[in-house]
Amino acid sequence: MKKLSILAVACAALLSSCTCSNEVKNEPQDNGKAALEVIMTRTSIRQYTDQPVEMEKVEAMLRAGMAAPTAMNAQPWHFVVINDKAKLEELAAANPRGKMLQSAPLAIVVCGDMSKTREGKAREFWIQDCSAATENILLAAHAQGLGAVWTALHPMDERIAPVCEALKLPESFIPLCTIIIGYPAEQPQPKDKWKPENVSYNEFGHSNQ
Numbered sequence: 550m551k552k553l554s555i556l557a558v559a560c561a562a563l564l565s566s567c568t569c570s571n572e573v574k575n576e577p578q579d580n581g582k583a584a585l586e587v588i589m590t591r592t593s594i595r596q597y598t599d600q601p602v603e604m605e606k607v608e609a610m611l612r613a614g615m616a617a618p619t620a621m622n623a624q625p626w627h628f629v630v631i632n633d634k635a636k637l638e639e640l641a642a643a644n645p646r647g648k649m650l651q652s653a654p655l656a657i658v659v660c661g662d663m664s665k666t667r668e669g670k671a672r673e674f675w676i677q678d679c680s681a682a683t684e685n686i687l688l689a690a691h692a693q694g695l696g697a698v699w700t701a702l703h704p705m706d707e708r709i710a711p712v713c714e715a716l717k718l719p720e721s722f723i724p725l726c727t728i729i730i731g732y733p734a735e736q737p738q739p740k741d742k743w744k745p746e747n748v749s750y751n752e753f754g755h756s757n758q
């Protein structure tokens with residue numbers, strides 16, 4: 550009998566520890582300070598050291614990208630990681646606003662995959678979906694001590710075509726942007742973009758007073 554009750558207590562303890570580890574932790578110890586700090590201190594970085602980016606950090610950025618919300622959970626994306634110097638230079642030559650690719654050790658091209666989008670008008674959600682992934686990657690880069698910048702491809706056809714060619718992208722792919730990443734060789738101040746006049750409460754033009 551004694552043995553049975555010890556077993557029951559052990560099972561209960563095990564079950565309760567399982568429940569705890571599966572719980573969604575929605576109450577951060579620091580009131581979200583760490584996450585907000587990463588968001589508020591991110592800024593575009595366009596100069597990089599020669600230090601290569603570790604593959605664990607690359608995977609963490611990709612995981613962050615794929616954690617983004619997507620319309621109807623379609624996840625209509627594909628990420629091309631570029632760490633080959635020749636390929637980075639090829640992309641630099643094709644993008645007048647992305648010359649930083651020449652000196653960067655890493656880039657991630659975020660592509661929409663039209664074969665994974667929903668039908669009709671909902672197809673266009675791919676842009677929001679891939680943009681959400683892009684912002685998550687920028688934040689994950691910054692959180693890991695890296696610097697990054699979003700450089701636009703879509704909707705500039707003349708930038709899209711050479712990227713499709715260089716990366717041998719399938720027909721169904723549209724590259725949204727190239728995220729250029731590396732260890733920062735500059736420390737620009739994050740811009741203060743807070744403008745209360747860009748916010749209304751309950752009706753346009755109403756303040757919160």
Ligand SMILES: Cc1cc2nc3c(=O)[nH]c(=O)nc-3n(C[C@H](O)[C@H](O)[C@H](O)COP(=O)(O)O)c2cc1C
Nearest residue numbers: 591592593594595646647698699700701702739740
């Ligand atoms: C859709 C989009 C396209 C962008 N394209 C480029 C680009 O082609 N080249 C570049 O250097 N920066 C590009 N940027 C970065 C912006 O210039 C930058 O985010 C903006 O100036 C605000 O600065 P911050 O990122 O430091 O807050 C782009 C950003 C976005 C969101």
